[in-house]
Amino acid sequence: MAEQRKGTLGASCLSCPLRQRNEWSVLNEAETRLLARSRKSRDYRAGESVFTMGEPSHGLYCVVSGTVAIRKSDAEGNVIPIRLAYPGDTLGYRGLLLDAKRRYSAEALGPSRICFIDKPVVKTLLDRNPALGQQFLHRIANDLDAAHDHLMRNATLSNRSKFVHLLLALMNRHGCTATDGSRFMELPLSRRDLASMIGTRHETLSRIIGRLEEDGLARFSGRTVHLTQPHSLVQEIQRPSRLD
Template sequence: MTRKSPMTLSGEAPHPCGHCAFYQDSVWQPVEQSGVSTLARSFSRRELDEGEVLFEQGAESGGVYCVSRGLIALRSYQSDGKSTLLKLAYPGEIIGFRSFLDDGPHRTEARALVASRVCIVARRDAKRVVRANPSVLARLASRCIAEIDRSHERIIASATLSNKVRLTEILLQLARHHGARLEGYVEMKLPLSRPDLADLIGVQPETLSRLVKRLEREGEFLFSGRRVKIAETVFDEDGGFGPPIAKRA
């Protein structure tokens, strides 16, 4: 295809992730000269429209996917038609590694919730690079650990917290990524539909609607379609994980 890599004048192939904002933490960062050409050969980008599917549940692994822009939802469909939103992947996160590492089919579907860009290293060469460079495998392993931690947190949260509290926490977390700080409150446009949001906390859409109304009645949230305003007080008192939100007031 087209090789639109940023050229270094030294004559050697540049690292395909070299210009990426997440380069330092990239799983491919430890790859040195000998591996870079392999990496570059199988490296590609893909632009996804809102709602577009990156890979289907049950499909074979296409390699290692790294979210570069946007937001990808990982969802599991069951035989009875129900589905569960398992994870939201933000830029810098790796997805599809489960299937890549165990050579099995994807167990989740990956779909863009907003227009997104994903960087892909195709399977064959990704395997080759991983074999040649164990520290890449170590980095993949630490992504696995992060995924385990997140899953455990979710299991604990769903066992100990009320749905209302879980909803507030998820909203605050979303606001940290999508929110803009205005005077006195934080505003954001939800990247999720109501059914998806309901899935995320594990309730029916009707119940979600009622939870939303309860939050509004308590005064610190205000909803209007996908727009949400959150009182700054609630937002700041939240312990907070994840990266800080961009300030563009």
Template sequence: MTANLPLNRAWLANLPPFANTSREEQDDILREASVLRLHGGATVFEQGTPADAFYLLVHGRLKATQLTGDGQRVLVRVVNPGDLFGFVRALGRRDYPATASVTLDSLALAWPTRQWEPLLARHPGFALNTVQAIGERLQEAHVRFCELATEEVERRVAHTVLRLIQHTGFPEADGIRIDFPVTRQDIAEMTGTTLHTVSRILSAWEDRGLVRGGRQKLLVRNPQRLMQIAGGDEREIAHEGA
């Protein structure tokens, strides 16, 4: 849904793609952008559809999921404020490789895909910030691939929960809360395992006081112990393999 909403320029300048850009550069970058108000549960685009736009999340949370050839759904990434998404031109594609759905009511900017190369050409600072963001995303994907290939499932779940609190954590008196609705199925999809296995691991962690769950909520009460698990320092929970 397109909306005529004012943008706080000072706040916008704090988002990675706009770092160190002038007011004039922002005006030019935003000239062909549409402002989208996205409601929770909506789909921004679907896997396999023609990529006619790329986006910047300004506020809220999205998740990108991919359906594999054998019908398995994988949660590829959580889209956080400041993240570009749907930029298929950078990947040499013409269609979206994943489905982007709205987890929380969100605000995003959208540009026609045809503007990808011209914007990067006209604004070296914007291009550099974008390349750095893509590089960080590729590095995270590489780390996740290595975890899937080499680590036992409990360590993978610990790494995933730690990444979630790093990017979306909100400090509370009892710990750090993941600041968007996250289900055990989501974590299973992010770690390449089953809902049953993730449920068993999280239930055991709850019994030990490491986390506290709820309906689509997760509070991490002891990040240090999760870091030990992620590092392979303990093997206390019997579980099924991935």
């Protein structure tokens, strides 16, 4: 029965709508068939770990559905989410390409389906199709850009601005727009995680949220966020709060 599920999902690799939008799109049919045969699909429950810092890299993960948090932790035990991954994203290429141990851990934030592709298969595909390597280069170069942008914002912005940035970025992925232009979403992360993403304490984030509500810009209830004035928030991060 597991075999059968694997079979039907194997066929879906060829027709996988996500494949059109990520690095695997450069594979020809034969290569895609190899991919479909080798990859293993698995369902994860909310909170389940996909991989953990320190373990060896045995292959790549490809998110089919759900949201996955990539976290990094240091010697003092601090854990901070580096980024979130969504359907179509490929995880773990860094460890694979460098043939190194995992430097991050990945956790499914909700029920998710994730495909696993064994390292030898990836190597074979990389050898047979040089364009695949190019695709990974693109991916990683964009990640590097994103990391540097993040670095820059953390160095220059106030905590409030950093949080507004984060809110708007999350809204792009998780939000929907109401008829009056206001926006809604369910936060994918706890407030603790959100706080550590902007390099602050959860108490401070709580107060920032309080101030946003006082200003009439947003309403928070549990994990539900309602941005009543999304435009004002966009302005807020474009207009420098500190002029020099």
